[in-house]
Amino acid sequence: MFDLPDEFTPQFLARLEELRIRTRRQYAGMGKGAHLSPKRGSSLEFSDYRHYSTGDDFRHIDWGLYGRTDKYYIKLFKEEEDLLTYIFLDASASMMYPAADRKFERAVAIALALAYVALTSGDRVMIRVLAGSGQKLEPAFVYGRHRIVELARKLREIKPGGQYDFAQALAREMLSIRRAGKVFVVSDFLMMLNSVTKGLGLFLAASMDLTAVQILGGREIQGQGLEGDVEVVDSESGERMRVTVGSREREQYKQTLMRLTREIKSFCLKRGLHYSLHLTDQEFQSFFLRAVTDLGLAH
Amino acid sequence: MGLLYPGALIFFAIVPALVLAYLARERPVRVTVSSVLAFRALRGLRKERFGGLPRFNWMFLVELILLSMAVLAMAGPYIVRKSYPIAVVIDNSAAMQAKLDSGATRFEDAIGKISRRIAATDANGQITVFATAPTPHRIAAPFDSNTEALIAIRAMKPTDAPNDGNSVASLLGSLLSEGRFSKVIFVGSQAVADPVPPGLDTILVDDAIANLALGSFELRREMFGEEALHARIAVANFSSQPKQIEVVVEGDGRRLGDAHETLAAGESGSLEFRALTPASVYRATLMPDDAFPLDNVAYATGGSVKKVSILFITPMPADAAGLDSIPGVSVRTVAPGSFAPEDLRNADLAVFEYSAPKELPGVNSLIVMPPPGDPVFDFQTTPATAIQIAGWRSTDQLTDSVNFRMLNFGQGEFLGVHPWMAAVVSGQGGGLLLRGERQGHRFIATGFNPFPYLGRRNLPMSVLTLNILSYLAGLGASSGGYHTGQPWLVPAGVETVMLPSGRKVKATPGTLFTEVSAQGIYELSGPDVPATPRPVNLDDFAVSDFQSTPMLKVETHRAFASREGLTEKAPLSAMVLAAILAIGALEAMVVYRRRRKPLEA
Numbered sequence: 001m002f003d004l005p006d007e008f009t010p011q012f013l014a015r016l017e018e019l020r021i022r023t024r025r026q027y028a029g030m031g032k033g034a035h036l037s038p039k040r041g042s043s044l045e046f047s048d049y050r051h052y053s054t055g056d057d058f059r060h061i062d063w064g065l066y067g068r069t070d071k072y073y074i075k076l077f078k079e080e081e082d083l084l085t086y087i088f089l090d091a092s093a094s095m096m097y098p099a100a101d102r103k104f105e106r107a108v109a110i111a112l113a114l115a116y117v118a119l120t121s122g123d124r125v126m127i128r129v130l131a132g133s134g135q136k137l138e139p140a141f142v143y144g145r146h147r148i149v150e151l152a153r154k155l156r157e158i159k160p161g162g163q164y165d166f167a168q169a170l171a172r173e174m175l176s177i178r179r180a181g182k183v184f185v186v187s188d189f190l191m192m193l194n195s196v197t198k199g200l201g202l203f204l205a206a207s208m209d210l211t212a213v214q215i216l217g218g219r220e221i222q223g224q225g226l227e228g229d230v231e232v233v234d235s236e237s238g239e240r241m242r243v244t245v246g247s248r249e250r251e252q253y254k255q256t257l258m259r260l261t262r263e264i265k266s267f268c269l270k271r272g273l274h275y276s277l278h279l280t281d282q283e284f285q286s287f288f289l290r291a292v293t294d295l296g297l298a299h
Numbered sequence: 300m301g302l303l304y305p306g307a308l309i310f311f312a313i314v315p316a317l318v319l320a321y322l323a324r325e326r327p328v329r330v331t332v333s334s335v336l337a338f339r340a341l342r343g344l345r346k347e348r349f350g351g352l353p354r355f356n357w358m359f360l361v362e363l364i365l366l367s368m369a370v371l372a373m374a375g376p377y378i379v380r381k382s383y384p385i386a387v388v389i390d391n392s393a394a395m396q397a398k399l400d401s402g403a404t405r406f407e408d409a410i411g412k413i414s415r416r417i418a419a420t421d422a423n424g425q426i427t428v429f430a431t432a433p434t435p436h437r438i439a440a441p442f443d444s445n446t447e448a449l450i451a452i453r454a455m456k457p458t459d460a461p462n463d464g465n466s467v468a469s470l471l472g473s474l475l476s477e478g479r480f481s482k483v484i485f486v487g488s489q490a491v492a493d494p495v496p497p498g499l500d501t502i503l504v505d506d507a508i509a510n511l512a513l514g515s516f517e518l519r520r521e522m523f524g525e526e527a528l529h530a531r532i533a534v535a536n537f538s539s540q541p542k543q544i545e546v547v548v549e550g551d552g553r554r555l556g557d558a559h560e561t562l563a564a565g566e567s568g569s570l571e572f573r574a575l576t577p578a579s580v581y582r583a584t585l586m587p588d589d590a591f592p593l594d595n596v597a598y599a600t601g602g603s604v605k606k607v608s609i610l611f612i613t614p615m616p617a618d619a620a621g622l623d624s625i626p627g628v629s630v631r632t633v634a635p636g637s638f639a640p641e642d643l644r645n646a647d648l649a650v651f652e653y654s655a656p657k658e659l660p661g662v663n664s665l666i667v668m669p670p671p672g673d674p675v676f677d678f679q680t681t682p683a684t685a686i687q688i689a690g691w692r693s694t695d696q697l698t699d700s701v702n703f704r705m706l707n708f709g710q711g712e713f714l715g716v717h718p719w720m721a722a723v724v725s726g727q728g729g730g731l732l733l734r735g736e737r738q739g740h741r742f743i744a745t746g747f748n749p750f751p752y753l754g755r756r757n758l759p760m761s762v763l764t765l766n767i768l769s770y771l772a773g774l775g776a777s778s779g780g781y782h783t784g785q786p787w788l789v790p791a792g793v794e795t796v797m798l799p800s801g802r803k804v805k806a807t808p809g810t811l812f813t814e815v816s817a818q819g820i821y822e823l824s825g826p827d828v829p830a831t832p833r834p835v836n837l838d839d840f841a842v843s844d845f846q847s848t849p850m851l852k853v854e855t856h857r858a859f860a861s862r863e864g865l866t867e868k869a870p871l872s873a874m875v876l877a878a879i880l881a882i883g884a885l886e887a888m889v890v891y892r893r894r895r896k897p898l899e900a
Binding site for chain 1: 340
């Protein structure tokens, strides 16, 4: 529908519109919005008092406090601004394998769903694609729910491929981000753990609220459908390895992969980050709506 | 260690081919995966194939071993080992029945001596045992142990047949030349003439005591068909002292006569018994009994009791008339056009008058004035209006007592030179009476016609006719006798022969009967043939003369290989095949158990 993935049915979109992005910190936005901002503003949420000065709006004088202290104080309120939402989409070659799992398509769907939640909440969204080929998205925020179609069309042009160093790539991206906000990283995180933690740690250092969404294929986690003697080739590094896969080896492979995901999850949770694991053999809509909390969303 | 068929090793090329095929089959499929991160953790799985250690597959390894062993078995592996095979040749001839001073026979003495020798032999090789009579032969497959050989040797019995010295010498020579034996032991009564070939070990039995012997026992009639028989029995004294001997003749158990003779040392003679009354079986017994009882008895049968069946094939049946008047003779006439070879089945002899058979007859036959150019005999005939006799063999059985000057043939035909028949009576233009043997049968061809048989009205011709018929019927003359160890043709219609021991043996007419190693009366019978006795005698003074037993002259055509043992190739193929079967069975069991486990779970 309107170049959106098939999963984006009207009913699903309606359910997404009921969600909003939840942050654990307040970030300054670029315009009026629904999220409290560290700035003083005109929201209903009290922030502080200050002495009345000439020119201040009489409507903000706290008359109760004047009665008790006989002094004029102006009530200050927090500003409500939009949230700057950054979505980093992993488009490296590993997202293309196993092809039957269609990991990248599912990652795009999650990115679009998160973007749609943000746009319908009046937030600004910037999607950054790491690696991959095709027309690069401009490093600019989009605003307004109608822009979701544009995002979907552009993401559809992206073909996963190539490799990158996760930490270095995010460090480069951080240079272009001037304002903090909510960050979603959608990736399979099939890389060395220290590279993952180093990359995610950059956002912590920049006081950004982060949600890591890990995408793994259903076949991928079950051993990629391999059996017997095979020569496996790393889709990114090209590294080759000859292995013999049997039931025992397949179980060992699965345990290793799950241990990697547990360590990433542990890293995130220990640092107050959101983490969610999506397996492509799960039904997308039900996953997204059930994992609202893990994704850092709220109703 | 070596290989009998090293060429079979070429099949070892299959092994590397199989390994290559296995490795090719095991070459991993290349698969691009998202990341090899988790694969790195797979412990012990990173096994290289080409250029590295192949993955151990014990079943493939076992099958590779089985294949290699099969190729090895095809190549015939063997090991070379030293063995001492021995050949033992035991004289079991009639002479070995002679008794020694100790009371034991020579054969018992021989068995005792060879048993002690074998028992003292270090058992490391096979023992092959041969017997010499009636013809040299191996008694059984080679024995692997001394005990087996001794059991077989002790079960041997001497025969009534004499040795053929040349055959025994030839056997010994062959055994020594073959190189298969480390030693050849001959045990018997005959010494080996010098030089004794190396490798031959001779064990001589002790000399027998003095011996008196009966020789040939001939019964004949003066005339064919005459009832009275004339017996002549040869006797000999092989002792060193003059001996008074007595011979008693019995007919069917009744004493018919006796005769006495004094023989000097080493002298032989004959005793005549005239006009013996007809009997079925005659037995001559020499007295006094001595150390060799076998030659103290001789048997004979009366020809008068035997019916001679003649098939007369002639276009003139009247010519067969008169033969019926001969006692014991029955005649059946058949026209040449209706004759079939099957008609000879129940005939003892056939007469072809003015005709010739289209195939060689299966019985003794007389061909009278045959047509020229017949396909079987191919006689070259020259008709003559008046034939005259030019010569004859004066000492021949056929011409015996015939007054040729009184014969008047009239017209007839001369028979040209024949490839296998010789002239006994000749005329001025060629042969008049030819005789020959073919395929065990006797054949006579005449260029004159002796028929019809007129008896005393034409006595010279009748004597010649009776001589011819006697020769063809096998009666009378010495050549009609049967000796131990000498096979004879089974007569027409005979299907069973009862041996002197009472055992009955199946026989086929026209074939050689070989179970003739016992002296005595053989009874021949068939569905259409009444039981006919046939005497078989030792009848050989050479056997009885222990004092001058000829020495064996053993010659070898190749130098005797070694007395120090022979190198023997012991094949290992059977063991390799057994190992293949065992390993295969083991593998099958393991595979079966492996497959069964999940089912039980």
